[in-house]
Ligand SMILES: NC(=O)C1=CN([C@@H]2O[C@H](COP(=O)(O)OP(=O)(O)OC[C@H]3O[C@@H](n4cnc5c(N)ncnc54)[C@H](OP(=O)(O)O)[C@@H]3O)[C@@H](O)[C@H]2O)C=CC1
């Protein structure tokens with residue numbers, strides 16, 4: 001069995017995968033996997049990615065089998081809609097001794113077509129978190145997630161922040177802390193992995209809403225209320241999905257929500273900002289090369305909330321705005337006059 005302390009793998013050479021690789025390289029050698037041979041060749045030749053110099057301890061790699069044989073600890077950091085296919089590619093090479101800590105903030109949907117989903121047929125059995133996908137597609141059981149205020153652009157600049165590793169396995173949390181912790185990166189642990197994954201995915205929805213408010217030129221009062229009530233909706237949805245509240249009130253929840261819902265470096269906030277400025281969804285998607293996971297998460301969450309018969313007025317309004325072109329000012333009026341009865345209701 002290879003020694004995880006010598007070489008750690010990262011799957012996905014996007015902005016967050018590169019940021020994680022840079023953090024890891026303070027303590028261990030890193031193999032950064034990209035499925036694109038040109039990306040592998042370029043990174044190894046230029047020793048840069050996204051304009052950031054890479055540590056000499058990072059090497060790009062395009063061979064899955066070699067990656068898995070050389071690394072027992074691997075961080076998959078690919079978008080949620082490519083996560084399952086990535087796991088099916090890694091699956092045949094992975095062994096029970098491997099440990100996977102993913103950094104993906106979104107949901108997987110399987111067993112239902114997009115048209116069936118639009119007909120309202122989505123049920124919980126169709127939706128998985130990334131840790132569930134790992135255990136469905138591979139023999140790996142020691143799984144964790146990274147979740148927290150981790151805007152990749154800031155991490156790549158060397159700015160300090162914190163994260164939480166969610167895992168039911170203490171050894172996964174301890175190992176993650178060991179390889180990632182530094183004076184620029186504080187690592188917490190939480191045994192509620194489901195809560196940490198849900199919080200990381202759901203805050204992207206609220207970040208879109210916050211961007212919309214900024215795009216409309218609205219101020220901090222309303223943004224603060226959106227974040228406050230948005231957090232309540234996240235926690236309520238989490239309860240319906242079976243998680244505790246703890247992750248929502250920590251680093252993975254309110255921590256990441258504040259960062260993502262207030263930063264122009266967030267793709268989700270930017271997506272909302274442009275909607276708020278009056279741009280159409282199709283135009284934004286066509287001109288925004290980066291990924292806004294929250295759009296996909298919003299659709300899945302709205303359908304599941306309907307299944308659970310949850311009343312999530314912010315999620316409802318955002319769904320109407322994003323997918324049905326509902327008038328933003330009417331949506332804001334609806335929320336301001338919504339008959340919320342109590343301030344804190346859980
Ligand atoms: N960026 C951020 O600030 C943060 C992002 N995250 C989360 O991390 C995840 C990745 O985000 P980010 O790195 O920003 O995204 P990017 O779009 O920057 O990069 C995604 C990477 O994943 C690879 N990829 C895409 N689809 C697949 C696939 N089907 N199979 C294998 N590889 C694939 C891409 O490879 P290729 O170049 O070959 O297409 C690319 O290298 C998201 O879920 C995001 O929410 C979490 C915290 C912070």
Ligand SMILES: O=C(CO)COP(=O)(O)O
Nearest residue numbers: 148149150151266267268
């Ligand atoms: O999850 C993130 C920060 O923690 C990144 O947010 P965006 O995907 O909106 O850029």
